[in-house]
Structure formats: C-alpha cells, structure tokens
Amino acid sequence: MKIEQLVTQIRKKQSFLCVGLDTDLEKIPTHLLDHEDPIFSFNKAIIDATQSLCVAYKPNTAFYEAYGAAGWESLSKTLRYINEHYPEMFTIADAKRGDIGNTSTRYAKAFFEEMDFDAITVAPYMGKDSVEPFLDFADRHTILLALTSNEGAFDFQTKMVENKELYKEVLKTSKSYKNAQNLMYVVGATKASYLRDVREIVPNSFLLVPGVGAQGGSLEEVCHYGLNADVGLLINSSRGIIYASQGEDFAQVAAEKARELQSQMAQELTKFGQNT
Numbered sequence: 001m002k003i004e005q006l007v008t009q010i011r012k013k014q015s016f017l018c019v020g021l022d023t024d025l026e027k028i029p030t031h032l033l034d035h036e037d038p039i040f041s042f043n044k045a046i047i048d049a050t051q052s053l054c055v056a057y058k059p060n061t062a063f064y065e066a067y068g069a070a071g072w073e074s075l076s077k078t079l080r081y082i083n084e085h086y087p088e089m090f091t092i093a094d095a096k097r098g099d100i101g102n103t104s105t106r107y108a109k110a111f112f113e114e115m116d117f118d119a120i121t122v123a124p125y126m127g128k129d130s131v132e133p134f135l136d137f138a139d140r141h142t143i144l145l146a147l148t149s150n151e152g153a154f155d156f157q158t159k160m161v162e163n164k165e166l167y168k169e170v171l172k173t174s175k176s177y178k179n180a181q182n183l184m185y186v187v188g189a190t191k192a193s194y195l196r197d198v199r200e201i202v203p204n205s206f207l208l209v210p211g212v213g214a215q216g217g218s219l220e221e222v223c224h225y226g227l228n229a230d231v232g233l234l235i236n237s238s239r240g241i242i243y244a245s246q247g248e249d250f251a252q253v254a255a256e257k258a259r260e261l262q263s264q265m266a267q268e269l270t271k272f273g274q275n276t
C-alpha cells in the first residue's frame with residue numbers, strides 16, 4: 001500500500017488506530033476453543049467488529065509461531081481474510097526480523113510476497129545490509145525499531161555512542177539507506193516525550209507507536225509531539241482492545257474500546273487542524 005492511501009484512510013475514518021492481534025489461546029473466550037481454528041475465529045470476530053474504527057492490524061508473529069504450523073496457518077488465514085474483505089487496511093507483521101543480507105531477503109519475500117503484508121518490523125542492530133533487502137520492495141514498509149516501549153530500551157537505545165544517543169543514530173543513519181522512503185519507525189508511547197527529538201530527525205516519516213492501553217502510554221502526549229502534516233502516526237493497542245472482555249461479548253466490547261480510542265484520535269486531529 002502507498003503511504004498516500006494510508007493517509008486517505010486515516011482522514012476518512014478520523015482514526016490512526018492499529019489494532020494488535022496478539023491472540024493467545026489462554027486468553028480468548030473459552031467457547032471458541034472447540035472451533036476448528038479458534039485463533040482465526042477470534043481474529044475474524046475482532047476484525048469484523050473493529051474494522052470501521054481502525055486503519056491497520058498488527059499481528060505479532062510470536063503469538064502464532066508459538067503454535068507451530070497451525071499457528072502459521074491461523075496467521076495466513078487472518079491476513080487473507082483482511083486482504084479479501086478489507087483491502088483498504090494496512091497490515092503489519094510485527095516480526096522484528098533482520099539478518100545478514102541474503103537471509104533478510106528471504107524474510108522480506110516470506111512476509112511481503114508469500115504472505116502479502118504491507119509492512120514488517122525490523123531490528124536495526126545488524127545495520128544497513130540487514131535492512132536494505134526489505135527496502136527493495138516498492139510500496140512495502142520496513143518499520144525499524146528506534147526507541148521501544150519497554151524498560152530495557154534504556155539498556156542500549158538511549159546510551160551515548162560517540163556523543164549521540166543510539167536511537168538517534170539509528171534514525172539518522174537509516175535515512176541514508178537505499179529506498180529509505182520505505183522506512184517507518186517504532187517509538188513507544190511510554191517514551192512520548194522523546195518524540196520531539198524524534199520528529200527533529202524524521203519529521204515526515206510514519207511512526208508506529210505501541211504502548212497505549214496495557215502499557216500505560218498517553219495518546220494525548222503522543223499526539224502532542226508526534227503528529228505531522230500527514231498525521232504520521234499509527235498508534236497500536238493490543239491487549240487493551242482484544243481482551244477487554246473475555247466473555248461471549250468480547251468482539252462488541254473490543255469495538256467499544258476501539259471506539260474510545262478512535263474518538264480521542266478524532267479530537268486530536270481536530271485540535272491539530274487535520275480533520276479534513
């Protein structure tokens with residue numbers, strides 16, 4: 001998907017919500033467990049209930065890989081369902097890949113060609129030749145981990161390396177990569193105050209911002225520092241939406257939670273004069 005199409009959807013729905021599909025058999029309602037593919041049944045219900053309120057879905061592949069071949073099949077079915085029924089939706093494989101060049105090429109083929117995701121999260125640690133194979137794919141997006149939402153982000157990402165914080169070096173250096181126009185970045189909502197510095201380095205890039213909801217990040221603060229002329233944000237919530245109820249009403253309650261976030265987003269867009 002082209003960025004312009006994503007921006008069009010955001011303006012139309014007045015939402016830059018990404019719903020995280022971190023589907024866990026131990027957390028989904030028990031009445032689904034006797035379905036042929038409980039993970040897919042759960043995802044399908046969540047997607048149908050929330051699709052008018054969000055512009056992206058982000059399955060974290062760990063939740064599928066944990067169930068082996070059956071989990072991969074549930075992931076493929078989920079992605080096919082989204083692409084067939086809601087083709088305007090932006091899809092992100094939260095897979096956090098990245099390896100030596102020829103291996104990264106195979107990862108990119110797996111997620112962009114075999115599975116047809118719009119975007120994948122990639123760890124920057126192995127550098128340029130590990131990232132550029134993903135960037136070769138036109139209209140697909142490589143979302144580099146810049147400043148993550150977890151506590152451990154302070155172990156390395158904010159450390160000074162040659163007088164610069166490492167996450168800033170990731171942002172700056174990656175801008176020189178071939179096909180850098182296909183880059184987006186992960187910045188955690190729990191690190192919202194850092195977004196001012198992030199925006200100085202990458203004013204025009206889209207940012208995927210996880211950490212609102214279960215991790216306690218503030219949507220308002222993220223918007224204050226992170227919104228740009230093209231909106232430039234995809235804010236993710238996973239557990240706060242999909243497990244808001246573990247009863248038979250799970251999809252309806254998920255939609256209510258998604259609507260709360262969408263309403264706040266619409267207000268923020270109005271505040272920033274981006275509601276047209």
Ligand SMILES: O=c1ccn([C@@H]2O[C@H](COP(=O)(O)O)[C@@H](O)[C@H]2O)c(=O)[nH]1
Nearest residue numbers: 060148149188210213214215237238239
């Ligand atoms: O810095 C990061 C990068 C990725 N994530 C992922 O996003 C979701 C967040 O889930 P919640 O339930 O809304 O907390 C999850 O898949 C993480 O692996 C992140 O949280 N922080």
